[in-house]
Amino acid sequence: MTKRNKIIYWIATLWLSLGMVSSAIVQLSNVQEEVDMFTRLGYPIYFLSLLGVWKLLGVIAVLIPKFPLLKEWAYAGFFFSMSGAVFSHVVSGDDAKAVFGPSLLLVLTVISWFFRPADRKMIFENP
Template sequence: MKNKTLIIYRVVTVLFSLMIFMGATMYLVDHENVVGKFETLGFPPNLIYFMAVAKYSGLVAIWQRKSSTLTEWAYAGFTINLLLAIFAHVNISDGEAPGAIVALVLMAVSYVFYKKNQAKK
């Protein structure tokens, strides 16, 4: 049973990580387009680089095996980020909220299985 929870954790966490990684990379690669989206959402464009670094750092924190406190904080940060993203996209009705919802669900499943695996150690 331990292997099953570990496999589910890793698969879901990889999918979540890919979504976050691709989004953060888009912040850097397609910066001008992202600036326009941030302005449409009502966010200052100077947050873009900070958000990219925060997302990459959060992924490192989730995958590292040294500090469970750091992992917990990363999950908390992603929860706040994704909830704000959902509400911002719903607020302007741009149709992009489903992506953030999928990421939030993947993150929640990842967290649940992270905790299950932690309890079995």
């Protein structure tokens, strides 16, 4: 892995982790603005806690060494969660401001996944 790719990976991964942890804290704290948004989007309030816990566990999985399968699942969860958030905001007619945060986290998820080092990837052997 080149030095440039390592830098890209770590910048994207750290920003992704920061975004996921901060949004998880907001969701686990049941901040009224977040509760109102989830209600408006049609999601049950208990989903806030579920997403918050999954995001924290996903960040841990992405940052710790080894466990490449667990990392794949975490990246997949981030991708599904953020693409679902983008879709939910767009379908509900929200403005670009509401779509920006999840879109940024979606892009960071893809960049972090794409540039991850070889020791953080699944290795598939031919039978």
